[in-house]
Amino acid sequence: MHADALPVARAPESAVAAVVPTGPQTAKQLRFALTDAAGFSKMPKPRAGDWLASFKEPGQSFAEYLRSRPVRARPGQDVLAFQPVGGFCETQRAVVQATIEFAGVWFDLKTRTLEALPLPGADWSRQRSFSWVDEPVTQYLTDWFLDNALPPQRPDDAVCLVGVTAGDLYPEPGWNYVFGQASLHRRVGIYSVARFFAKFWGREETPATRLQALRRSFKLVVHETGHTFGVEHCIEYECTMNGSNSLEESDRGPLHLCPPCLRKLHVNRGFDVLERYRGLLALYRKHGLEHEARWTLERMQRIATVP
Ligand SMILES: [Zn+2]
Ligand SMILES: [Zn+2]
Numbered sequence: 001m002h003a004d005a006l007p008v009a010r011a012p013e014s015a016v017a018a019v020v021p022t023g024p025q026t027a028k029q030l031r032f033a034l035t036d037a038a039g040f041s042k043m044p045k046p047r048a049g050d051w052l053a054s055f056k057e058p059g060q061s062f063a064e065y066l067r068s069r070p071v072r073a074r075p076g077q078d079v080l081a082f083q084p085v086g087g088f089c090e091t092q093r094a095v096v097q098a099t100i101e102f103a104g105v106w107f108d109l110k111t112r113t114l115e116a117l118p119l120p121g122a123d124w125s126r127q128r129s130f131s132w133v134d135e136p137v138t139q140y141l142t143d144w145f146l147d148n149a150l151p152p153q154r155p156d157d158a159v160c161l162v163g164v165t166a167g168d169l170y171p172e173p174g175w176n177y178v179f180g181q182a183s184l185h186r187r188v189g190i191y192s193v194a195r196f197f198a199k200f201w202g203r204e205e206t207p208a209t210r211l212q213a214l215r216r217s218f219k220l221v222v223h224e225t226g227h228t229f230g231v232e233h234c235i236e237y238e239c240t241m242n243g244s245n246s247l248e249e250s251d252r253g254p255l256h257l258c259p260p261c262l263r264k265l266h267v268n269r270g271f272d273v274l275e276r277y278r279g280l281l282a283l284y285r286k287h288g289l290e291h292e293a294r295w296t297l298e299r300m301q302r303i304a305t306v307p
Contacts, residue, residue, distance in 0.1 A: 019301070020278065020281065020297065020300065021274060021300050021301060021303070021304035023274070024272050024274065024275065025272050025273050025274045025275070025303070026306070026307065028306050028307060029273070029274065029303050029304065029306045029307075030266075030272075030273055032303055032306045033259070033262065033273040033274075033299075033303045034259050034262055034263040034266060034273070035259055035263075036259065036302070036303075037237070037258070037259055038302070039295075039298070039299065039302065040237045040238070040239075040258050040259065041237060041238045042236070042237060042238075043234075043235055043236060043237060043238060043242070044238075049245060049246070049249075050245055050249055051233075051242065051243035051244050051245045051249060052235060052243065054245060055243065057232075057233050057235055057243065058235075059232070059233070059234065059235040059236060060231070060232035060233075060234075060264075062260065062263055062264060062267075065230060065231065065232075065264045065267075066267070068230050069230075070229055070230020070231070070264075070268060071159065071160065071184070071187065071228055071229055071230060072159075072229070072268055073109060073159040073269070074159075076156075076157060077156070077157055077158065077159050078109060078110065078157065078159060079109065079110050079111065079112050079155065079157045079158045079159065080103060080104060080107060080109040080110065080111045080112075080158070080159060080160065080162065080225070081111070081112045081113075081114060081154065081155050081158035081160070081161045081162065082096075082100050082103075082111060082112070082113045082114065082161070082162050082163075082164060083114045083116075083117060083150060083153055083161055083162065083163045083164070084096065084113065084114070084116040084117070084163075084164055084165070085116065085117045085118075085119055085145065085149065085163055085164070085165040085167070085190070086116070086117075086118065086119035086165050086166060086167050087116075087166065088166045089166070089199075091197065091205060091210055091213075092166045092193060092197065092213075095193060095196070095197075095210070095213050095214050095217050096164050096193060096217070097113075098214060098217075098218075098283075098287060099164075099214075099217045099218055099221050100113055101283065102218050102221075102222070102280075102283050103162070103221050103222055103225060105276065105279035105280055105283060106222045106276075106280065107222070107225065107229070107265070107269060108269050108271040108276055109159065109269075112155070112158070114153060114155075114161075117149060117153070119140060119165065119167050120140060120141075120144045120148075120149070124140060124141045124143075124144035125138050125139060125140045125141065125167075126138070126139050126141075126170070126173075127139075128168075128176075132201055132202045133200075133201075133202045137168055137200075138167065138168070139167070139168045139169060139170045139177065140165070140167045140168070140169055140170070141169075141170060141171075141172075142169050142170070142171045142178060142180075142181040142190055143171075145163050145165075145181075145188070145190035146181060146182070146183040146186065146188060146189075146190060147183075149163075150163050150186070150188040150190065151186050151188055154186075154187065154188060158187075159187065160187040160188065160189070160225070160228050161187065161188045161189075162188075162189050162191065162221065162224075162225060163188065163189060163190035163191065164190075164191055164192075164193065164221075165190065165191070165192050165193070165194075166192070166193055166194050167192060167194060168192055168194045168195065168200070169181070169190065169192045169194075177195070178192075179191060179192060179195065179220055180192060180220060180224050182224060182227060182228055184227075184228065187228065189224055189225070189228060191220055191221060191224060193213070193216075193217050193220075195247065196212070196213040196216040196217055196220075196247075197209065197213045198213075211287075211288060211289070212251075214287055214289070215251075215255065215289060215292075216247070216250065216251070218255055218289075219240055219250055219253070219255055220250070222240060222255075223240050223241060223244075226240070226241055226261075226265070229265065229268050229269075230264070230268070231261055231264050231265060234258060234260070234261050236258060236260060237258035237259075237260075237261075238253060238254050238258070239253070239254065239256070239257055239258040239261050240253065240254065240255055240256060240257055240261075241257065241258075241261045254295070255289070255292050256292070256295060256296070256299075273303065274300060274303060274304070277296050277299060277300045277303075278300070280292075280296050281293055281296045281297055281300070284296060
């Protein structure tokens with residue numbers, strides 16, 4: 001489905017290494033992809049301040065995942081819908097558009113972007129001063145999105161509605177900020193890309209900071225939407241479903257699912273794992289996410305060695 005978006009591989013010195021496996025997965029390859037853990041790092045001991053140093057989480061087995069009766073797309077309710085809220089600068093808009101396309105491939109779902117809604121006024125926001133910028137920053141209360149603004153916008157054919165804003169968010173008065181929050185029973189979530197950009201920190205935007213913002217946005221949206229599909233935090237391997245306490249911690253984590261988490265997403269969505277990786281590879285290459293492209297290609301090649 002996404003394979004035709006694949007750029008032609010450049011004539012390489014190491015032609016063999018650049019070959020992208022083609023064709024659908026075999027049953028053996030699928031089993032291998034969901035169990036083989038070579039190339040995945042076990043979760044290291046948490047550093048001070050890391051998520052697992054702050055929260056003792058038990059993890060979630062495959063059986064527990066099934067028992068939780070997770071949200072699933074079904075015929076007639078199979079669109080991943082996105083709701084932009086407030087304005088975006090050109091750089092932010094490009095990152096959000098790329099993230100939506102990426103999430104569609106990650107979850108193997110059709111996506112739709114709704115027309116933008118305005119941000120709320122003073123009743124649902126506050127001004128905060130930060131040491132690194134002169135102007136105060138407006139922060140928006142997540143309740144407004146989750147309880148008021150997003151639920152009536154969720155299209156009938158949407159499995160969930162993902163709100164995205166460039167405004168900074170807070171979940172309650174005692175908190176400094178939050179990257180996002182979701183309401184599982186309303187099947188809506190709201191995420192902020194504000195802090196992913198150098199601009200927020202009073203610094204100059206460069207190609208490197210734009211790429212970093214893109215990677216952060218990809219990670220946040222598929223992590224949080226993964227929760228919407230019932231996948232809880234991963235404590236076994238370094239994985240996009242690891243909990244994270246800070247930008248620094250999530251920057252350290254990878255943009256891929258470990259085999260147990262991929263198995264949960266697979267039982268939920270039922271995609272062809274090789275086709276999904278081909279789609280992700282095409283997007284990593286398109287956006288210059290070289291580390292992720294290399295990882296994905298190597299993973300596909302390893303799976304393809306199984307008959
Ligand atoms: Zn999480
Ligand atoms: Zn995992």
